[in-house]
Amino acid sequence: MGRGRAKAKQTKVARDLKYRTHETDFSALARELHGEENQPDADDHDEWSDYAARD
Template sequence: MGRGRAKAKQTKVARELKYSSHNTDFEALQRELSGEGGGVRRSDERHDDPLDDDYDDYRR
């Protein structure tokens, strides 16, 4: 139980994404996809070690 509120929020977000119009910068998208963005990429610290599953805190 308690899924109703989460599902309603997901539905609201999905509708906003589907029906809202966004101003898309296609030139910036092209630069990002081609790797010419010049931005600094960060590695996500949670995915550095594929064997670390973050369940150690919960194991007894």
């Protein structure tokens, strides 16, 4: 017992995914899948790099 609410939620999500139109940027997806990410500049560093252990 108790599956009714969960199943209703899954059905709602499935219908939403099936019938809603999505704007998909396929070129961005292709770049991500092929590993062509934007490389950070040499002088850019993340905010936590100062706290990283230096070996």
